[in-house]
Amino acid sequence: MSTTPETPRKRGLSTLPGLRRFAPPTPITADVIDAEGDEFLPWAAPGSRLRVNDRAAAAGFYAPSEAGAPSSTRQAAVLNTALIAQPTGTDGLVIGRDGLSQTAAAHDPSTAYNAKPRRITSPNVVCMGDVGGGKSSNTKCNYVARPLTLINRRVVVFDKKEENGEGEYSPMARAYNSEPIRFAPDGSGSRINPLDKNIIRGTGARGQARIIRNIVQLADDNKPVDKWGREAIRIALRRTFAQFEDRRRTATLADVLPHLGDLADTDGMGLSPSARDRLHQAGKSVLFTLHDLLDEYGGMFDGETSRDVDLAAKLTSFDISGLNEDSAAVPVVMSIGYQWLLGRLKSETGTFTNVIYEEGWHMVAGPSVRLLQSSQKLSRALGISNVFVMHKGTDIPVDSVGMAMLQEAQTIHVYRQSHAKDAQWCQKYFSFAPETAEAIMNLEQGEQIFKYASNPEIRLRHLRSEWEVGLTNTDTGMSAGN
Ligand SMILES: Nc1ncnc2c1ncn2[C@@H]1O[C@H](COP(=O)(O)OP(=O)(O)O)[C@@H](O)[C@H]1O
Ligand SMILES: [Mg+2]
Incomplete structure (x- = not known):
């Protein structure tokens, strides 16, 4: 940056002890070094005029009596570091x-x-x-x-x-x-299977049940699936996976549908006839919603995941x-x-x-x-x-x-x-x-x-x-x- 300003040689009135007070202020000179040409250097700027008349000073007509410290914008930047520093x-x-x-x-x-x-x-x-x-x-x-x-x-x-x-x-x-x-x-494009084995691998059986619940909710005007429906989905998925355990084909949504509302696995649950009825109905209600979705978008979700779905x-x-x-x-x-x-x-x-x-x-x-x-x-x-x-x-x-x-x-x-x-x-x-x-x-x-x-x-x-x-x-x- 700039070098230290040279002390200016004293001339005229300011060299005489008694008359110095009448002399104009010594101009501050400095090397104006601005290598990049993009920095504001204040040395040469006019700034506030300093007055030298003691009487006027006593009457309060004075601008600042002391010369302010000259400062470049770059020096001033440290006063506001949060804004000026390289931020990231x-x-x-x-x-x-x-x-x-x-x-x-x-x-x-x-x-x-x-x-x-x-x-x-x-x-x-x-x-x-x-x-x-x-x-x-x-x-x-x-x-x-x-x-x-x-x-x-x-x-x-x-x-x-x-x-x-x-x-x-x-x-x-x-x-x-x-x-x-x-x-x-x-359905002319690709297909992704909500029961794909990669999903089980990622988030397990619970994740899988959540996916089906999520699909049902989205397909049913965003109405959350109640606890009866959730149980019906869990039962149906369990049955589907048991059935597909040793098959080479991956289960698809169509394989789950017949198990929704199926009460064959619920004998040990000690349900009253009316509770069984309710579970059955909840399962069927999920089934109907999925039918709606598959009617409209069957080609996208029903069947094994297409081969082009890959990374x-x-x-x-x-x-x-x-x-x-x-x-x-x-x-x-x-x-x-x-x-x-x-x-x-x-x-x-x-x-x-x-x-x-x-x-x-x-x-x-x-x-x-x-x-x-x-x-x-x-x-x-x-x-x-x-x-x-x-x-x-x-x-x-x-x-x-x-x-x-x-x-x-x-x-x-x-x-x-x-x-x-x-x-x-x-x-x-x-x-x-x-x-x-x-x-x-x-x-x-x-x-x-x-x-x-x-x-x-x-x-x-x-x-x-x-x-x-x-x-x-x-x-x-x-x-x-x-
Ligand atoms: N950084 C940028 N500089 C100049 N023009 C831009 C910039 N980013 C976007 N644009 C212009 O704005 C248009 C819309 O940008 P886009 O990213 O599609 O906006 P959005 O996704 O928010 O709708 C682009 O076509 C481009 O011409
Ligand atoms: Mg956009």
Whole structure:
């Protein structure tokens, strides 16, 4: 930085002892060294005029009687370290440029979670904001493309948004030599079996029963299955698995149906005739709901899991963009897919997997969230980071499990929220500073508020390489990258 200012040679009045008081103040000179040319150096700036008249001073007409210490902006920066210092550290992957310090911001949930000591307690991520703000671009770059440059990384995405007749991640999947796994309501696409052996392997028989319960609830307008129904499901699953123990084929949903409401195994339970009746009815009620679901989406869930449902490539995309937004099929594929993944990853330890849910509220706002929550321990043990990408949080009940899941996430990206109540929601539940709510409403496209663990949030601009721009520009698709 600058060198010590030379002491100026004294001239004129100031050299005469009696008259010195009438002399103008000695100008402070300093070397103006500003190698980068981007720093404000105050030496030459006029500053406040100093007066030298004692009488005026006595009357209180004086500006500061002492010259202030000159300071450069860089020196002043230490007075406000929280804002000016490089905010994220340098570990992980570069995720963008910090708005205040203009330094690179870096973060990666896997790196931060596996650091010793841990820098985050949960590897889960939330990316929230209005449509068109840049959430998917952020996700594609920071949770797909950049992590995949590292070894032992894998990405699985549940791709909800349609673009050019298929999921928006499809071109990206192909760029990694992976054909998207497409689900279609008419059954012309892939199939995933809710009774797949990978699910049992992941979360056991209890997890399996939970999956069926979850499916029934989703297919029945979100009405929870009562305890009679739950018992009927347990009985039916037990019978099905006993029947399939030594068969080579995996049991499917159709194999469970005949056992729902079947009371053959209940003789030892000491049930009264009316209790038996009630259990029978509960079983049949589950059966009818499953009939409804299979009527509509049989091709997607009934039968063995298709061979293309696999983790052969670094990037696996479950393309669910063809499914109706409001149908039960979306969260059903997401939750069965996730449970399948847990079992599948058990045989592939040593990789870290980002699981991305575009339209993540399907997972956190409905019954699937209980499945997700109950498998969080396993999910962490297997090295999974769940990335929830969603529009807003205001429609998630405050004391719900979904809310707890969102708040548990330790990496937060918030894009522009144009409605004050959505911005305030983020401020409140992600524990941002009060003024950040307004900042959220004024973010530009590609700008975000970023926070990890309990560090203060920063305003960040996500920057993309040319290749990434081609992959993430929704209007141009892959062509821009060519
Ligand atoms: N970091 C960025 N810098 C510049 N433009 C961006 C950036 N991120 C996104 N955009 C632009 O915004 C558009 C919408 O981005 P997208 O990620 O699809 O938003 P969202 O998923 O929030 O709806 C993209 O087509 C792109 O042109
Ligand atoms: Mg998007």
